[in-house]
Amino acid sequence: MRMKIRTFVSLAPSTARALVQSILSTTQRGDSQSGSSHHAEPTMTFEREFSHLFAESTDVTATPETVMTHVLDFANYGDWFTLHSGWPSPPPSSLSVGDTFEQNARIMGTPVRLSWTVTTLTDFSLAIEGTGPMGAHAAIGITATPHNSSGTTVTVTNGFHSDALKGPMGAIVSRAMRTATVESLANFRTVLGDTEDASALPARPKPTIPPKPEPVLHLPSGTTIDPWTPVIVGVGQVTHNPDDGSRDPMELAVSAAQRALDDATHPTLPAQRTRVSTVPSTSWSYGDHQSAILANELNIVSPDLAQSAPLGGDGPLRLVNNAADAITHGEIDFAVISGAEAFASLSRHGTNDTWNRDTTTPFAPLRLGSDRSGNNHAEEETGLLTPTVMYGLMDTALRGRLGHTIADHREKITRLWAGFSTVAANNPYAWIREQLSADDIGKPTESNRPIATPYTKLMTANITVDQGAAVVIASAAAAHEAGIPQEQWVFVHAGAYADEEWFVSERHTLGEVPAIGAIGDALTQHLGAPVSDADHIDLYSCFPFAVYAAARELNLPLDDPKKPLTCTGGLTFAGGPLNNYATHGLASVTAAVRNNPGSTGLATALGWYATKHAATVVSTNPPRQQFRDLNVGTRMQRPAARSVTATHTGSATVETYTVTYSPDGAPEAVIFSALLEDGTRWISRSTDSELIAQALETDLIGATLDNRGALTVEGGNQPDRVNTIIDSTVKDPLLKVQWEGPLCILTLNRPEVRNAINLELALALERAIDDFEADSEAIVAILTGVGQDFCTGMDLKAAAQGQYPIAPSRGLLGITGRPPQKPIIAAVEGNALAGGCEIALACDLIVAAKDATFGLPEPKRGLVAAAGGVLRLAQRLPRPIALEMALTGEPIAAPRVHQLGLINAVARPGTALKVARELAGKIAPNAPLSLQLSKQIVDEWHDWPTNEAYGRQSDIASEASFSADAQEGIAAFDEKRTPNWTGR
Known part of the structure; x- marks a missing residue:
């Protein structure tokens, strides 16, 4: 399908108005796409002026x-409004101009509380203006206009302004709001019963594996x-002066790739x-079409496509490693990974029509x-949003964990950063x-203003840059056939x-990054040599x-002039x-390794807050x-997450x-993180000038923070006291x-x-089931207690307080809505009742x-076992037996349940x-793809028409028949050896 890609962000009111006018005639997804959203002229006048202003429209068949x-049914906003995450109090049931209300929202994945005032309300329009955290102001206007032919044009106008989020960061937030508006309009069409967006991309086709070359x-x-050994054969970097x-x-990005x-x-x-893999740009968004655009500009026909997540500095290495893995398994021959930002041009010149791209996007990228x-909510309440x-x-x-004084620690981190600036001074691509x-x-x-202690501006990432970087990877066979000199090859x-x-405030300690240590250990085991032996290193900076904590985990010295921890100069100086x-980091490491034959390089990356x-x-x-792309996080042994609160007396x-x-x-x-005696973390924020002055003049680590009507701090400079609490509250x-x-x-x-x-x-x-599913070596799981x-089911005391055990993806109880695709065995001792x-x-x-014993006692409490209990009984038992269990609510002993065919084996108490381990031991040696597909057939056959059942199961089974595992199974049988399954 033909797509026209546009994104609008702005830095000043005059620029906003000019840009809105410039895009009126161009739709985001093509004027021929009926029902698609498109850029529109703002139809609402707000009481205040916003530095970021944009509008999106869509045509629907419903009446105004x-x-x-x-639009006025606030109770159901969660059905369509993407930014909405709940109401802190009952949602408005009726509105008048001047009414106020609060809403919980998520912008760029960050929870925020918005306070709204109704400024316009007519029969066919609504406008609300309000405030959010960090002094932000926002506005949303919605109008319903009769369409020329039939139906209604729905236009959403958004405004955003924040003195604390100026320049690029403000543009990023504005872009995120625009993207959410497009998604919300698509959801709104569905709520109204209109057909889904015709521009939805088809699924990505599965790769075909050819015979392996010599x-x-x-x-x-x-x-x-x-x-099929993956080798980096080319790197490119671009730095542009606005x-x-x-x-x-x-x-x-195209220039870097070329x-x-x-x-x-x-x-x-x-x-x-x-x-063709791309790292999503934030200075100008191309949505799911960025890789297709890059392929088109590079004249690459019929490529495979991949993109990293919209936000996250780990994205480039995830793309590189996945491409190397795909090459290792014969799925592709070449890969180009590229990305870029143009915040310097955006800040200096604004945007224009040349930033748009037309492309054909054949399928949704990987x-x-x-x-x-x-x-999380506590971090939101405290303003921990940047x-x-x-x-x-x-x-x-980290300073407290190490027992450093303020002066000693400042000297260490500024000297570290000075060394980075030295590397950047010799990097031709540095900003x-x-x-x-x-x-x-x-x-x-x-x-060089202070930002947040202990950091000045010159210790923070500099995002106002125009920079692009790219890496080209090939299989050894493809590189050889293409005539790429082997002197250019750098093996991955x-x-x-x-x-x-995941959430910073829930980590066992805030001064350590054990996941990086786990990555280092896994790489060391795979390489057969300490990862710290790498000759050229670029730690995400x-x-x-980020550098200090990672160096500690990887056993790397901070001050060895012969082994600097960056090859670029870091995000402050290199850009x-x-x-x-x-x-950029991997490209620089690759160049350094290539210039020193026989050497090894290490590049790291991170996203969000480490x-x-x-x-x-x-x-x-x-x-x-x-080569292996090691999913280390699934098997990390972590302490339990800390409880966290933003309200403590x-x-x-x-x-x-x-x-x-x-x-x-x-x-x-001043923002504090303090530990209660039981290990709960209390985070708080104060604007009291005396407390701020105290935090600037005194080392408050280990001080007593008190909240009894007012926040006070006494003592300090006691890191051992803190470390004792950290270590004793596991x-x-x-x-x-x-x-x-x-x-x-x-x-x-x-x-x-x-x-x-x-x-x-x-x-x-x-989360554990997600990890189990994502682990390429995991075959089978056991769930026990x-x-x-x-x-015994749902925690009713917690539920009575409004905390229902509903997981976002897998539903009630964390598993019943969407069980894993891989096989899982329940090992039951004692009671398995209700949930x-x-x-x-x-x-x-x-x-x-x-x-x-097993049982569904919900009818005894006026409930129905709606987490799949009654449904699964009906699917697996004769109707009278299913009804007996569902209607009586009486427990049934395991031997009887075994006779009914609901369980596989009865074991001694x-x-x-x-016994479950023994059963798992019979499953685990088999091909993982075969297991998954067999389970799919067993789970889905009930819904198949009789005359289609055989064909459908054959279609599913054929994926295994033509897989690499099928070839391996036959070869292993012939060679009388244990198969080496890959799950492909």
């Missing part, structure tokens, strides 16, 4: 009256290598078996990385090529990725904390083009074993703190996760309430102790897990 009925002789090493005019992100192709002495890529929200605040807190926590001293970096000045040895405890920095991490290891030497011990500054350089607020997780090779054992761990499921446990179960009961029985029924196989 029907449209406005839905091995390739690698002349520099004198070794013969697997033909004094020379405006360049848009796609132009920069340089990478030229570097590979291979100016064009073949039409088939080439993947999406890599997580777009999960970055903040990286500078989060990293300021984490840096001070700031000036060697600075530690004093230059740490001393606040008019041009391994990649890895992992997440921290948005803030000093920080948001999502795409790590492409939340999601990735790493890549490269060398001019061939790898000792096949009483005292606690200050763990860390930061003073934030306004754009004019004046202290604005709690058992509510869900224990144990790995035994391909087997994952999940154990419900709330024996004090008979393993009843609360919201926290439901979320933990969902600690103590005398398997599970506990439903959880067992959501599993594929059940092993139960002889004295175990205390041995259910042992």
Whole structure:
């Protein structure tokens, strides 16, 4: 389908008005796409002027009256309004001009509280204006206009302004709001019963695996290598000075990709078996079409397409590592990974029509990385919504963990950053090529204002840049056939990725990043040598904390002049083009390795607040074993997440703190993180001038923070006190996760309430199942419980307080709405009642102790077992038996349930897990794809018409018949060896 791609962001009211006028005649998705949303002229006049203003429209078949009925139905905003995340109090039922109300929303994944005032209300229009965190002002106007032919044109006008989010950050937020508006209009059409958006992209086709070519002789090493060994054959970087005019992100990305192709002495890529991967730009959004646009501009026909998540600096290495993995398994021959930002051009020149692109997008690209929200409710309440605040807190926590004084720590991080500026001064692609001293970096000045202690501006990522970078990867066979000189080859040895405890305030300690340590350990095991032995290193460097904490985890020295921790100069000096920095980092590491034959390089990346991490290891030497993209996070052993609160009355011990500054350089607020005796983390924010002054003059780590009508702090400079609390408040997780090779054992761990499921446990179960599904080596799981009961269902006390155990993706109880695709076995001891029985029924196989009982007692409480219990009984039992269990609510003993065919085996009391392990042991040796497809047929056949059933099962089974695992299974049988399954 033909798509016209446009995005509008602005930096000034006059620019906004001019740009709105310039886009009136161009739709985002093509005027021929009936029902699609398109840019429109704002139809609403707001009481105040906004620095960012835009409008989106769509045509619907409903009447204006029907449209406005839905617009004013606030109780159902969650059905269509993408930004909406709930009402802090009952939603408005009727409105008048001047009425006020509050709304919870999520912008760029961040929870915010918006306070609205109704400024316009007519029969066919509504306007609300309000405020949000960080002094932000916003407005939403909705109008319903009769269409010329029939139906209604719905126009949504948005305004946004924040003095704290000027320049690029304001443009990013505006772009996110525009994207959400487009999505909301698509949802609104569905709510009205209109057909779904005709521009929806088809699913990405599955790759075809050809026969493997002959091995390739690698002349520099004198070794013969697997033909599907991934090698980087070209890198390219571009830095543009906006004094020379405006360049848009796609132009920069194309230029970087072309340089990478030229570097590979291979100016064009073949039409088939080439993947084009892009890192999403934030200065100008191309949506899901960015990779297709890049392929079109590079004249690559029929490419495979991939993109990383919309937000996250880990994206480039996730794309590189996944492409290397696809090459390793014969799915593609070439891959180009490219990205760029043009915030400098945007700030200097604004935008124009040349930033638009037409393209044909054949299918939805492969999406890599997580777009999960970055903040929880407590962080929102405290205003922890920007990286500078989060990293300021984490840096001070690191100082406390190390026992450093304020002066000593400042000297270390400014000296570290001075070394980075030295590297940047010698990097031809760096944005700031000036060697600075530690004093230059740490001393606040008019041009180097304080941001959040301990950081000045010269210790933060510089996103106002015009930069692009690209990497080209090929299989050894494809590179050899294309004639790319082997001196250009840099082998991709391994990649890895992992997440921290997702929300910063819930991490066990704020001063450490154990996921990076887990990545280092996994890479070391795969490489057969310490990852710290790498000769050339580029650690992601948005803030000093990111480098300092990662270096500690990877056993890297901070001050070895022979082994600097950057090859670019870092995001402050080399430049920080948001999502795409790590492409520059890997390109620079690759160039350094290539210039030193026999050497090894390490590049790392992270996203959000040191939340999601990735790493890549490269060398001019061939790898000792096949490349792997290691999913490390799924098997990390983490302490239980800390409970966190933003409301506490009483005292606690200050763990860390930061003073934030306004754009004019004046202290604005102090934010504390303090630990209660039981390990709960209390985060708070104060604008009290005396408290701010105290935080600037005194080391408050280990001080007593008190809230009894007013926030006060006493004492300080006691890091040992804090470290003692941190180390002594390790709690058992509510869900224990144990790995035994391909087997994952999940154990419900709330024996004090008979393993009843609360919201926290439901979320933990969902995450554990997601990890199990994502782990390429995981084959089968067992779900069991600690103590005398398997599970007795929902935690009714928590539910009575409004905390229902509903996970966002897998539904009630964290599993019943969407069980895993991989096989899972329930090992039941004691009672599996109510939701506990439903959880067992959501599993594929059940092993139960002889004295175990199953039952759905919901009718005794006026309820229905709606988490799949009644439904699954009806699917698996004769109608009279299903009704007996559903209507009587009486428990049934395991032997009887076994006779009915609901469970697979009855075990002696205390041995259910042992028997479940034995059953899992019979499943685990089999091909994972075959298991998944067999399970799919068993689960879906009920809905197939009799005359289509055989054909449908054949269609599903054929995926296995033509898979690499089928070839491997036949070969292993012939060669009398154990198969090496890949799941492909």
